[in-house]
Amino acid sequence: MNEPVTAPGSRVVWLKIAILFAVAFSLSAVWVKTGIGFNPRRQPDAALFEGVAANLADGHGYSYDTKPPYRPELTRSPCFPALASLVYRLFGRDREAVFWMNAVFVSLAVVLGYVLARRLFRDERAAWIGACVMCLTPQVSGSSDSFLSEPLAMFLIVLIALVALRAGGWRDRPWEAAALGGLGLLMAALVLARANFTVPVLVATGWVSFSLLRGRWRSPRAWAALLAFSVTLGGPVLAWSARNASVGLSFAPMPAGGAASYVYETKRFADLILDPDEQVPMVNRVYWSHYRKHLGPKQILEIERENRVWFKNVLRRHWNRILLATPWRVVNLFSNPLVCVYDQPWPNDLDEWVMPRLIWVSRVLWLLSFVGFLVAWRRKEARWVWLASVGILIPFHLLTVCHYRYSTSLLPLAMPYCGVAVTAFGRFLVRRFRRR
Numbered sequence: 001m002n003e004p005v006t007a008p009g010s011r012v013v014w015l016k017i018a019i020l021f022a023v024a025f026s027l028s029a030v031w032v033k034t035g036i037g038f039n040p041r042r043q044p045d046a047a048l049f050e051g052v053a054a055n056l057a058d059g060h061g062y063s064y065d066t067k068p069p070y071r072p073e074l075t076r077s078p079c080f081p082a083l084a085s086l087v088y089r090l091f092g093r094d095r096e097a098v099f100w101m102n103a104v105f106v107s108l109a110v111v112l113g114y115v116l117a118r119r120l121f122r123d124e125r126a127a128w129i130g131a132c133v134m135c136l137t138p139q140v141s142g143s144s145d146s147f148l149s150e151p152l153a154m155f156l157i158v159l160i161a162l163v164a165l166r167a168g169g170w171r172d173r174p175w176e177a178a179a180l181g182g183l184g185l186l187m188a189a190l191v192l193a194r195a196n197f198t199v200p201v202l203v204a205t206g207w208v209s210f211s212l213l214r215g216r217w218r219s220p221r222a223w224a225a226l227l228a229f230s231v232t233l234g235g236p237v238l239a240w241s242a243r244n245a246s247v248g249l250s251f252a253p254m255p256a257g258g259a260a261s262y263v264y265e266t267k268r269f270a271d272l273i274l275d276p277d278e279q280v281p282m283v284n285r286v287y288w289s290h291y292r293k294h295l296g297p298k299q300i301l302e303i304e305r306e307n308r309v310w311f312k313n314v315l316r317r318h319w320n321r322i323l324l325a326t327p328w329r330v331v332n333l334f335s336n337p338l339v340c341v342y343d344q345p346w347p348n349d350l351d352e353w354v355m356p357r358l359i360w361v362s363r364v365l366w367l368l369s370f371v372g373f374l375v376a377w378r379r380k381e382a383r384w385v386w387l388a389s390v391g392i393l394i395p396f397h398l399l400t401v402c403h404y405r406y407s408t409s410l411l412p413l414a415m416p417y418c419g420v421a422v423t424a425f426g427r428f429l430v431r432r433f434r435r436r
Helices: 011-034 044-058 079-091 095-121 124-136 138-142 150-170 176-193 195-213 220-246 258-268 282-288 297-324 326-333 348-375 380-398 417-435
Strands: none
Touching: 011 095, 011 124, 011 138, 044 079, 079 095, 079 150, 079 176, 095 124, 095 138, 095 150, 095 380, 095 417, 124 138, 124 348, 124 417, 138 348, 150 176, 150 195, 150 380, 176 195, 176 220, 195 220, 195 380, 258 282, 258 297, 282 297, 297 326, 326 380, 348 380, 348 417, 380 417
């Protein structure tokens, strides 16, 4: 990685940024206009998000009910439906307007991913190739065509990485506290958009706090910045955690549904874990029909309890099988057969041809990202950005659910590392050719 990086404000850089945004937005627009759109019968999570957003827009609170008393919803995180409700207030209950908001988030994530790659790799060619790979990765633009939080999370993850890396340059500046307060808000928004990023955010919080106070233990400005960061990050997360506790959940930002997801994970790998005549409980199917039956908090909590009891019994009896299934679960986390998160924009009879190929596209891209991470190991920032995101998320999902959907939000952050791998391989071939 030795090609000099073009100055950040140069016309070439701005031209590349404009091209990336235009291509990413155009590809997103293709999926928005030709994709399956909103299909509540096939998209339970999307249906729940949409119903909550509609109630928030109409002033009925954070509920999925369609009529009073509008009981509190327990299974969704709040950030994305809150944003979608603002779109509904502006444009009416137009779901496609939310898809266009997603397209903007995706396009911004692609642009910021390129800017981040330039900083991490200090190699213009690697950054540009990685940005092109990221932009053309099907699941990046395809996530726009869904009433889900992936596009928002993509944008937040890359923006947080960029802002956190710049935090060291704000030391002793007049705006340091305000800037760190903004970073705290972004990290809180990520936790409240995708609760599975709580652990990476905790790790990032520790790193930011240590960096703030390193060599400045007696600096009032450093402590003021740390206070601003702590309040803006902890305030929203703790407030939502208190709300969860008030409706019967644990004091945590996690929504209900963890136990049901564990059972669902067991079902996905039933051939490796369960006995031939062993079935998942009917209560798990009841949970996943929540979007049709509008279950109340008491019902959700009871269903969660029954799912948890069943899974604990399976864990006790088949812990060795679960352990042996771990490699396949890890592979599944990076084997995405879909473009638009749920439904494909092509006829069902093409699934048998397209989906296996998409699985291998996903695996190859993630493998290239890992190789790029190894090649960039000596660059401290590049090493820790990959480890603090992908590296932490893998063990977290090994203990929970290894569904490929959970790696989608990391694509704009991880795919630029493919550029490092491709560039290194190209330079290797050039050296070999010259020796001949």
